[in-house]
Amino acid sequence: MGGGAGSAGLPRKLANRGTLSVVLVFAFLLSLTSGISSGMHAATERDVLRADGADRLVVSSLPSMTTEGDLNARKLNLIRAVPGVEQVIPDYPSSLRSPKDSSLPKFSLAVHSWGSYVPPPLTGGSVQEPLPPDAIVVPARTQGADFTRFLGREIRLSYTVASSEPQEPPRDEGSDEGSAEEESAAEQQAGDEKAAAGQESDESSKEEGAQEKGPPAGQGPGAQAPEAPSSPPDFSETIELRVAATYDPRWHADGSDTAYVAPRTAAMLAAADSGQTPEQLHGGPGADRLGILVEEGSDVNSVGGRLREMNVGAFPAFEREKNLNRTVELWRYVALFGVLISAGLLGAHEVRRAVHGGRAGRGELGRAASIGLVTGVLATGLGVLAALALRAPMEEFLGLRIQWFTLVPGGARIAISVLAPALAAVAGAAIGSVRSLRTGWTG
Incomplete structure (x- = not known):
């Protein structure tokens, strides 16, 4: 049995290190997304919302925007x-x-x-x-x-x-008049333009008949008119x-x-x-x-x-910024959830190792808290530094000014980033201790 216990010790250590790494990664992401969210929110409020952005709509001519x-x-x-x-x-x-x-x-x-x-x-x-x-x-x-x-x-x-000045007379007298009926049909509600187009249609038909004879010879204004829209000088x-x-x-x-x-x-x-x-x-x-x-x-x-x-298709002017803020906040909650789960498992692993090694006692809670606290402090510091390093790319992507101090999360978010791993680790250790007592597991 002793050999079995010894052979199981190494995998448990590896698992503990792996869990600690997961906690560090999630705590880093929690701090990073908190800083990014803080900076984006401050930039949007300063440069968009305070500049009448909250009272503005933007309409795009693109059909994909339902216009x-x-x-x-x-x-x-x-x-x-x-x-x-x-x-x-x-x-x-x-x-x-x-x-x-x-x-x-x-x-x-x-x-x-x-x-x-x-x-x-x-x-x-x-x-x-x-x-x-x-x-x-x-x-x-x-x-x-x-x-x-x-x-x-x-x-x-x-x-x-x-377009140049020499092109204007043939466009006015030729090809433009040839499409007068189509323009008047497309603008039926413009009564004056429709009446004017109707008067010009007879003249344009005569001129179009004369121009139709021009293209075979390659001369005349009719031959130049089709080239103007495709490659105007x-x-x-x-x-x-x-x-x-x-x-x-x-x-x-x-x-x-x-x-x-x-x-x-x-x-x-x-x-x-x-x-x-x-x-x-x-x-x-x-x-x-x-x-x-x-x-x-x-x-x-x-x-x-x-x-x-x-x-x-009319949408609020800050719709893009609002959606980006929501996306970053979503990832922040994902990171927080990951911290709580992985840190809880880390605390449970510490108790498990202590019980397996015959060192069970109340010290496991303090040990789990200290490991979680050190991890939280280290990951939070790294996350803030990473957010500051991403300031220029964020400005390029968002298109707004981001002041460096807005990338440092507020006191409440800093406290969550630092304390969440420690509190979750203590909770995991406590649950692990109760479970070991109930099952009578002594290693």
Whole structure:
């Protein structure tokens, strides 16, 4: 029997070390997820909720977001009429870059409409609401450009124009008129446009008949019209905008290297980039997304529900951040559950080893508590350090500023991370002691 006991001792030691490792891993994850959750919550509250994020809805034009149809002028008017909607800001994405002959460093900025999403945290200057058409808000520093030097000053920026002046007459008289009947059918509620299209249809049919003879010879405006949509020539124009404010470049919920202009200016840039006029953009494809600010006292969820009944996919602006916080909190509870179970098994193993070695007594509870406490302190310290090390990747992923001290969990969470392994180990040891007494196990 002695040999059997001796041969069983090594596996028990190995099992105890394995259980201790499991406790250490779960306690580390508990501390790490507590720090990440704390930092994400603080960043979301500071940069999203306090910036009217709780009163904002975002509407995407993607059909996958349950939005049907284009976010054009007609749809915007319908949304503005919904009870509880205070303001609707359309977003027209485009881009701006430094001109070739400029003294500015070479950079390229994505452009969005100011107010179509939660405004970024400003580091300099101020924004007059609404943002004037001649103003721009840019990152403080990006791609080697220091925009803080230009606060309050005008800078010249370049944008793309996807059509040239020589192309406009044939497009107006030819191919565009040939599709007038289709446009008027798609916009039946626009009575004036339908009447105008009806008057032009006879003329366009005659011109189309003349153009149909042109393509075989490879000449005439009819031969060039099909090529314009597929590969329109690009030209560069410049625009002067005043740098009204700069924001923290760590904030990139709209993507990195993003500039913000007034919706009117954004529409002009986006229309030029797509070879349209702003009027054609408003009446046709419309905006890429909408930022909706609800009236004071209105419930964001109820307004969003009304819009979704209209087949407009409207969701709270901080929905992504809220879901991420929920996911991290879920893993935190998983880690806490793992700590309690594994630490309880660790305490039971200690009692089992003591009983098997003929050392049974009350000291097992204290030994289990000390092992659990040391494990909790070590794992909590490592978890906090890991959360601090993950600060930059978290900012990159979340798109919000994360201050280092927010990654250190609060007193209650620190206490749970430190004491949970010790308390669970004591509970496991106590249960193991009672079980050994009941079964009369003496080894």
